[in-house]
Amino acid sequence: MANPKKMNFNKETYLNNxxxxxESYSPISEKSWKLIENxxxxxxxxxxxxxxxxxxxxxxxxxxxxGILRTFITDEQGNFYNKNLFFENxxxxxxxxxxxxxxxxxxxxxxxxxxxxxxxxxxxIRLINENDDLKNFYIAYLEKNWVIEKEQIxxxxxxQNATExxxxxxxxxPTMADRVPLLHIASHLGITPxxxxxxxxxxxxxx
Numbered sequence: 001m002a003n004p005k006k007m008n009f010n011k012e013t014y015l016n017n018x019x020x021x022x023e024s025y026s027p028i029s030e031k032s033w034k035l036i037e038n039x040x041x042x043x044x045x046x047x048x049x050x051x052x053x054x055x056x057x058x059x060x061x062x063x064x065x066x067g068i069l070r071t072f073i074t075d076e077q078g079n080f081y082n083k084n085l086f087f088e089n090x091x092x093x094x095x096x097x098x099x100x101x102x103x104x105x106x107x108x109x110x111x112x113x114x115x116x117x118x119x120x121x122x123x124x125i126r127l128i129n130e131n132d133d134l135k136n137f138y139i140a141y142l143e144k145n146w147v148i149e150k151e152q153i154x155x156x157x158x159x160q161n162a163t164e165x166x167x168x169x170x171x172x173x174p175t176m177a178d179r180v181p182l183l184h185i186a187s188h189l190g191i192t193p194x195x196x197x198x199x200x201x202x203x204x205x206x207x
Contacts, residue, residue, distance in 0.1 A: 009115060011042060014065035017089055018117055021063065025140040028133045035127050036119070036134070043116045051116075052108040057101055058094035060118040065089075067114030070184055073106045082188040085111075085180060087173050093121070095146070111180060162191045163199050 015037060022028055022036065042065075045051060051069065052058055062069065069086045071094070083106055086092040094104035098121040128134045156165055166189060170176055176185065177200075186196040 009066075014042075014115065014117060015040060017065060018063050021089055021091070022137055025144070026133065026136040028137055029131075032127070032131045032133050035131070036124075039119045039123050039127070041118045043118055045110045045114050045116070047110055047113050049110050050107060051110060052094060052104055054105065054107045055103045056097075058097040058104050059121055060093065061098070061121055061124060062092045062108075063090075063117040063119070064092060065115040065117055067116075068111040068179060069108055069114065070111050070188075071106050071108050072187070080187060081190075082184050085173070085176070085184065085188055087176075091141075111184065157190075162189055162195065163203070165189055166196070166199055167203075 018036075018040065019028075019033055022033070028036075051062065054074065064086055066088060068088075069092050071083045071086070071092065072080045073083055074080045084092070092108065094106060094108070096102070097104040128138045156168065160168070166185070169185070169189070182193050182196050182200075186193045189196065191199075
């Protein structure tokens with residue numbers, strides 16, 4: 001994991017974005033927010049740096065204040081598959097590794113220079129267990145990200161073609177095509193870069 005570097009930015013702005021993220025799921029009290037804020041530690045990493053290695057236990061939640069992270073799996077032949085692409089104002093981590101305190105099955109890498117707000121996972125869960133409003137947030141967060149969106153992704157893989165899934169990604173993240181290399185978008189979609197190039201050219205002709 002990269003060491004924290006000298007940071008010149010407005011921390012209050014990013015902390016407020018984190019608070020808004022929590023409150024987008026469920027209202028939280030000022031008392032509970034202060035408890036979360038006291039856990040928050042800023043970290044910056046450069047494009048291409050590894051945040052979490054495959055096989056390492058994930059001990060933090062990472063709120064992306066600025067930048068993009070990708071989570072990817074590498075097979076024995078060295079081929080990689082992008083499990084997720086995380087943009088600003090999203091939480092990223094190896095959830096199973098954090099919950100079970102077992103080695104992560106994937107790697108987290110910065111696709112841009114990133115500013116992160118790290119929350120120690122064990123302390124975060126302790127606060128959730130001790131505060132009902134944070135517990136309500138956590139339930140709503142799990143339902144949206146690990147039930148609803150997971151099912152939508154699974155359905156899309158079966159019911160939508162690659163073009164439809166690409167358009168859906170762009171709808172959620174309009175700047176993706178300009179910020180993420182085609183190689184990584186294609187990997188996330190489960191297609192080759194050549195196939196993605198054809199899809200993009202076909203869409204351009206329709207405009």
